[in-house]
Amino acid sequence: MNNIARIIFFDILKSKITFVYFIVLALVSWISFLLEESLSKGLLTVTYIVLFSVPLMALLYSTIYIYNSKEFITLLLSQPIKRGKLWSSLYAGVSTSLCMAFLLGAGIPILIYSFNGTGFLIIAMGVGITLISASIAFLIAVMTDDKSVGIGLSILCWLFFTLLYDAIMMFLLFQFSDYPIDILTVLLLMLNPVDLARLQIMMQLDVSAMLGYSGAVFTHFLGSTFSTILSFIFLIAWIVIPYRISLKIFGKKDIA
């Protein structure tokens, strides 16, 4: 990490909000492992909590951080520093500290209880979702100058991907259940990173009942190895594409 990213990283680690995030994740993970009678149930609970809370925190925190760093950004841009370098340092600083809080909070109990492929997969998905959410948050923050609009958009984004998307998908599936819509289902699933991450973990846990209709179609359609590779590619695309677009906009943005 370069100098600027390091400063941002420590600045965020010192803040109270990341500490609270870490504490909440740790508490919830430990409690769900201790209270559920079987390990797989515990893992399932943790998965649901992780896939619900991590995107919210990463989206909101990153968006707010960018708006609050306006002064910092202006100060550094009047120095001989490339805009791309500043933006990537910001991204590195924000996402690394969020990942760190996740790894320490949820990662440790997961690895203690399940030191195997499943445990590592859940952690990888948590990190992946953090990176994706930060990337989307950067895009939102660079596109809207108004802080309250930006924060509203990132909350909407979270609602959409964690709750609304599934509801809309279900509705569509029921409406068009008479038609062969397998490919459409797979495509729709690909377009939601949270669903993709959940599917990955469910396939690993081998709880086919929890896969749901779309998940069943997905594995049936593509076979588990190929679908794993494909969903990893899509998850990486979800990190890279919003970030690249935000970088491009930031390169030409007027700093008021």
Add this chain to the structure above:
Amino acid sequence: MITIKNIHKYYRKLHALKGIDLTFEAGDRCIALIGPNACGKTTLIKCILNLVTPTKGEVMISGRNANHDPRTRELIGFMPQSANFPKNLSVENTFRLIRSVRPEINDTDDELYHSFHLDRISTKTMGTLSGGTVQKVSAALAFMFHPQIVILDEPFAGLDPLASGILKEKILKEKEKGKLILITSHVISELDHLASHVIFMEEGRILFYKSVGLLLEDTGEHTITGAIMKILTQTEYE
């Protein structure tokens, strides 16, 4: 040193700069940029710093395009109009941060840092400082890397008379070293003994760019303030 070629800037529909052409030569010049509020002074300065991308036209600094080459800002020290710093950063760490951006420069100009007594408040965070003290930090940062070009946007706003005096001394000293100094101010009287040239802007256009001697001769006044007042009243009657 700085060549500005036919710059236009639109903020959505607002036409902020309407075709600016300027050339600043290096050395022993202190150029005062004067004009009413919202005439485009700050936008012009931001175009030079590439904080704002011109809609049309280009800014060349020492043969490099400011829009594409961040190295052009190696030559510039900038003091913004209302400086905002990260609030949690201490004074000391703010200086350290800016130094860390340019580790290749060991010999920094700490004159203002000492004459403003910033060493006494080095552990305070930027958020707790008064507006005037923030301006002092900002001024000290602008001169830190011995820049060839110093751009000061309303440098005296919020500074007490003593600090203003120190800053003026510093500006004169740097000017004599052959630096190019670009300064904007609403209070024209502050520029009387500093400026060697005057640019007058109005509604995104340059009305004139003259040396102070020529300006005084043309208007028959003794101070820049008087000359500008005369021109303003004349244009009002026309």
